[in-house]
Amino acid sequence: MLWTIIGILLVLWILGLIVKVGGALIHILLVAAVIIFIINLVTGRKKTG
Structure with missing residues (x-):
């Protein structure tokens, strides 16, 4: 799910x-997606076992 959102935002950002459509909104959403991705990487899924 997260990868899908990041992929869509990346495509919209490139477009x-x-x-020159979307303006600052696309950049704000992309930054938010990158921050969420970094938080997901740092916290990660705890491996049990």
Whole structure:
């Protein structure tokens, strides 16, 4: 789920750079997705066993 959201935001961000659509909103959402991704990496899933 998280990877899907990040992928969609990345595609929208690239399209925004090319077509200049979306403005700052896409950049804010991309930064939020990257922050969530980093938090997910740092905390990670605890391996039991």
